[in-house]
Amino acid sequence: MLSPTTHGLESSSSVESPQLCRQFTLSEIQVATKNFDESLVIGRGGFGKVYKGNVTYGTTLMTAAIKRLDSTSNQGALEFWAEVKMLSNLRHCHLVSLIGYCNDGQEMILVYEYMPHGTLEDHLHKRVTSLTWMRRLQICIGAARGLDYLHTGTSIKHGVIHRDVKPSNILLDDSWAAKISDFGLSKIGPINQPCTYVNTVVKGTFGYLDPDYFSMGRLTRKSDVFAFGVILFEVLCGRKAIDKSLDEEQWGLVTWVQDSIEEGRLKQIVDSNIRGRIISPKCLKEFAQLAERCLHSHPKHRPTMAQVVMGLEYILALQEKANGALKPAGRTIFGKKIPVFVFTSSGENSDGSISLKSLRYHLDTIQGENHIFRRFDFDTIQVATENFSEANRVFQLRFNSMYKGRLQNGQDIAIAESFSNRFIENHMREASILVKCEHENLVKMLGYCIEGTKVFFIYEFATNASLHHLLHDPTCIQLDWNKLYRILLGVARGLVYLHKHAPIPIIHGNVRPGNILLDESFDPKLSDLRFATAINESDCVHVNAVSGTL
Structure with missing residues (x-):
């Protein structure tokens, strides 16, 4: 059986071994998923399939999302133990909670709290539900708070760099609150200075990779900020970060948006599902400017996630005032x-x-x-x-x-x-x-x-x-x-x-x-x-x- 002490994070000396989650037996997982019944699959990712099932946690029977490592996945023990260790030490209302794990032979399984509304990606690109502009802003604020906590507010002395921030890793609970998930690629940060970097092999998802990190291998908290800037434009436009179904010059969302703004077409790039509704012009302008600051080519000129949170809260207040939401x-x-x-x-x-x-x-x-x-x-x-x-x-x-x-x-x-x-x-x-x-x-x-x-x-x-x-x-x-x-x-x-x-x-x-x-x-x-x-x-x-x- 693999041990978390031998397959943990690099720089894992700052992370204690799991205490706040339980270890499940394989038979418990098999009962919960009806022996991995395909009808219970609720998602698929780089790690493997995700099943919906009922597990016992303490004295409570609760619904969980059960993620099983696929034997063909390019992820493995390193990412598995990174996730277990990380989430066992982190607790925040905008981070997904790890209930437990199973490590039995070749089986590596992670058990999370179940998120009834799926992922942000589902609603932006699979049109599961048409999100209102106000809800999009609230989801962005929640996700930003989660990242801010990772960067500066964790019990881990030097903070955490997520390294794979994208809409499919932003889950939505029954109240539509955003929860950051998937910490398999996360890294413990360097001493607490925003632009101090870690030299590391480049990992992440194309379309969200910080150019400075991609070209130089310098991973910083500002790498997460760049990825979040991409998400902000996805939320605004309803388009994927990379969409090869379009003409080649429009594949990349960031370049297309920046060109459109430069040409004075900001209003025209807004998602058609919310374009006809009330979006305060000042709110729209501030939102686009905040996203552009997140995408600045020089990491030191990007805002911190705390500043992003404050910027988004200000934008939400502008929109609420425009809506007449204050009665x-x-x-x-x-x-x-x-x-x-x-x-x-x-x-x-x-x-x-x-x-x-x-x-x-x-x-x-x-x-x-x-x-x-x-x-x-x-x-x-x-x-x-x-x-x-x-x-x-x-x-x-x-x-x-x-x-x-x-x-x-x-x-x-x-x-x-x-x-x-x-x-x-x-x-x-x-x-x-x-x-x-x-x-x-x-x-x-x-x-x-x-x-x-x-x-x-x-x-x-x-x-x-x-x-x-x-x-x-x-x-x-x-x-x-x-x-x-x-x-x-x-x-x-x-x-x-x-x-x-x-x-x-x-x-x-x-x-x-x-x-x-x-x-x-x-x-x-x-x-x-x-x-x-x-x-x-x-x-x-x-x-x-x-x-x-x-």
Whole structure:
């Protein structure tokens, strides 16, 4: 049996052996794929066929994509173990998750989370679904975030260069979120400088290869940026990177697009499926300019992927404004312009306290478009917190306590217990906002529990506590500048989302290091929206009392 320690990545000393994925037996894979039944094949690539099947992961039966190495493939053990090692150490919402692998005799099989909407290539070139311009922008942003994480935000000290960025390696989940996949050709980067290169044999896909890398063998993060620039033009034009069905002078997408732009025909090269719809002229111009910067002949003049993300988010904001996506003044979350949750008189007891029956009713009616606000039973959170043990208490205040816990499915949670009407109302306000807002840099509120006279609110748990603790507690890990920069960038993105892209613009009202939580990858999550305020299209709103932190 081949070993990951003998067939790993070059420079693999920076990568630990697999821990977060399980090893499947060949018989388990055969059962999942009905002995590799052709009717279950959902894709084919350079590695081999991909099957859809059901596998057991922990106590859960889940649908998976099962990729089997073809004996005729020019890939082999090196690429197999590179993928296993890489994805076992990387976790990000815009990277495909590796569930496990099988290495039995000549069989090398990779098991991934299943992506119901297939690949970006399917929708651009096989016309599985006609993607709207807005969805194309959102997919590009997700893929760019995934690449940015690979380049600068991984737990691998020197970052990762993907080396095969193309639409068939951008998968789409059930919410159309983009996930970067296929790390068989990936390389550990050099010391953390964007234009420092690795000398390596040229590998990748024609049409996406960085000319500097192809001619000189110098692989950098900017090689991925070049490939992403090609994808941006594919998304805009709906044409393949290389299309030999066309006249020879039009085979290459990049040359054709650059010539067309130089001739003033930018509008004419837009994909016919979206050409007749509203695309802001400014948005179109900015998008084309960003793609061209990615394709600059000199790598040092190309943007970083972090800059690409910011550019795309700006372009999306331009398009949303053109669409009138920001709804007019008067939209509210609670039926009032300033979101203060007020119970009706029938929802209060005679002593002025909140009726638990009324509270349960209002909590049950809080729902987001893609987010179910779950009612937890008390036994579940009691087991999760080991009966609210002192060891699991995060903090205790006069009217509020916080516990950490773990659900039976392995998910870590934080549980806030509120003892006063004011705190309950504040959490209600936060729930009504968070259930309707969804962003990777906002903390998630999962649900609530009412037991007797006790009210609990359940959130996702941040493994690395808050930025305040990491900055000011001498016993905490010291953050290097790259991590600090990524944290600041993530917080800024979260605030841009609240201000510009949330269902209604929101002022957070209490931005401070203690409310910036950090997950296992040190990605920031803005928390504590108890004092958040909804605003209209003007820049200010009058409030009756000042809240926040001096």
